[in-house]
Structure formats: structure tokens, C-alpha cells
Amino acid sequence: MPAFVRSSAPLTLAAIIAYWAGDVADGQTARRLRQETRRGAVFDIVADRVSSVAVILALTEVRPSMAVPRLPFLVQFDVLDCVLGLRFLHWPILSINYSYLAHRGGYRWNWSPMARAVNTAGLVLLVAFVPPPAYATVFVIAVIMVKVGSLRALHRLAATSSEVSAAARHPVRIIH
Known part of the structure; x- marks a missing residue:
């Protein structure tokens, strides 16, 4: 990852934007084409965790003073959120995008569009703009x-x- 090797803030920002755009685009495309699968949802969750490690390493390289929140973030996202994300497998739904069918509060706080934006972008914005x-x-x-x-x-x-x-x-997005 050039952003990490060069310790470049602009490249790190570009990498984060590319990661987020790709993550949103693949999910939206799968839903629009009605090609969602549980296997794809699991792959997406795991790929997000791998990508997050790369992003956190690059952010820490650009802002070494932010090494302290790095470990709790990785525990939060790569462990707790991964386990939470895979909980959808306990219900007959395709992915966490439909977890509101099982638990509205869990969806609202973790996977609604607002929750996703705050949970992931919040740290990046704090690292980038708050010393x-x-x-x-x-x-x-x-x-x-x-x-x-x-x-x-x-x-x-x-x-x-x-x-x-x-x-x-519920008749929508349930596995048959």
C-alpha cells in the first residue's frame, strides 16, 4: 500500500476513500442486481477487517501520535464488530443489512447508514483533524x-x- 510505505497523508486519504467507495458500491450493486448471498456477506465482513488493518497502519504512519487509539479500534472493529456482524447467520436473513428484521436496536446502533458512518468515519476524522x-x-x-x-x-x-x-x-430478503 503506497500510503503506508510513503507515509503520505494524501495517499492515505485516497486509500480510505477508495476503500469506502468500493465497499459501498459492491453492496449496493449486489442489492440492486438481487445477487446478494450469505457467503458474499461473510466475505464482505472479513474483507472489511483486512482493509481496516491496512487503513489503521497507514493512519498511524501518517500520525504516529495516534498509535494509542489504534489497538482499541482494532479490537472494536476487527473483533467485536466482526462477531456482531456475523450474528446475522443466526437468523434467516441474507446479511447484516437486514438485521433490523431480528433486532431494530442492534441495526440502528451498528449497521444503519448513520451508524456505519459514525462508527468508521468518526475515528478517521478524529485522527485526521483533532491533534x-x-x-x-x-x-x-x-x-x-x-x-x-x-x-x-x-x-x-x-x-x-x-x-x-x-x-x-417477514417476506422480504429472507432465505428460502
């Missing part, structure tokens, strides 16, 4: 708290069958 790493660290810890709360809620939900049955009755 003290304490702000980025506090932000990441707040996101970790949301992820842990969401994991608890989804764990409780998986233990009850009535909510899962209600989600399974």
Missing part, C-alpha cells in the same frame, strides 16, 4: 461500549425463539 489522541481514544471506547451492549442484546435475543420467529415471518 490530541485522547479524543480518538475516548471515541473508540464509547464505540466499544455500544458494541458490547449490542452483543449482549443479540445474545439474549438468540436465546428466545419468539423474536426470531417474528423475523422469519
Whole structure:
């Protein structure tokens, strides 16, 4: 990744934009063409984690003072959010994009368009524009708290069958 090797802020920004644009475009294209699959959703979740490591390494190279929030972010996104993202496999839905069918709160706080923008762009913007790493660290810890709360809620939900049955009755985007 040239952004990392050259420790270039413009190249890092270009890499982040390319990553986000590609991630949004592939999902939108699959939905519009009605070619979504659970396998594709899992691949997307895993690919996002690999990409996030590259982006965080490049950001840390450009802003070494931001090394402190790096580890909690990687734990939050590459571990907690990955486990959360794969929870959709417990329900008869195609991907996390339809997780509102199983748990509206979990969707609202983690995968709605606004939540995705805040959860991922928030750290990047803080690293890029706010010099003290304490702000980025506090932000990441707040996101970790949301992820842990969401994991608890989804764990409780998986233990009850009535909510899962209600989600399974929904006719849109359900696996047949």
C-alpha cells in the first residue's frame, strides 16, 4: 500500500476513500442486481477487517501520535464488530443489512447508514483533524461500549425463539 510505505497523508486519504467507495458500491450493486448471498456477506465482513488493518497502519504512519487509539479500534472493529456482524447467520436473513428484521436496536446502533458512518468515519476524522489522541481514544471506547451492549442484546435475543420467529415471518430478503 503506497500510503503506508510513503507515509503520505494524501495517499492515505485516497486509500480510505477508495476503500469506502468500493465497499459501498459492491453492496449496493449486489442489492440492486438481487445477487446478494450469505457467503458474499461473510466475505464482505472479513474483507472489511483486512482493509481496516491496512487503513489503521497507514493512519498511524501518517500520525504516529495516534498509535494509542489504534489497538482499541482494532479490537472494536476487527473483533467485536466482526462477531456482531456475523450474528446475522443466526437468523434467516441474507446479511447484516437486514438485521433490523431480528433486532431494530442492534441495526440502528451498528449497521444503519448513520451508524456505519459514525462508527468508521468518526475515528478517521478524529485522527485526521483533532491533534490530541485522547479524543480518538475516548471515541473508540464509547464505540466499544455500544458494541458490547449490542452483543449482549443479540445474545439474549438468540436465546428466545419468539423474536426470531417474528423475523422469519417477514417476506422480504429472507432465505428460502
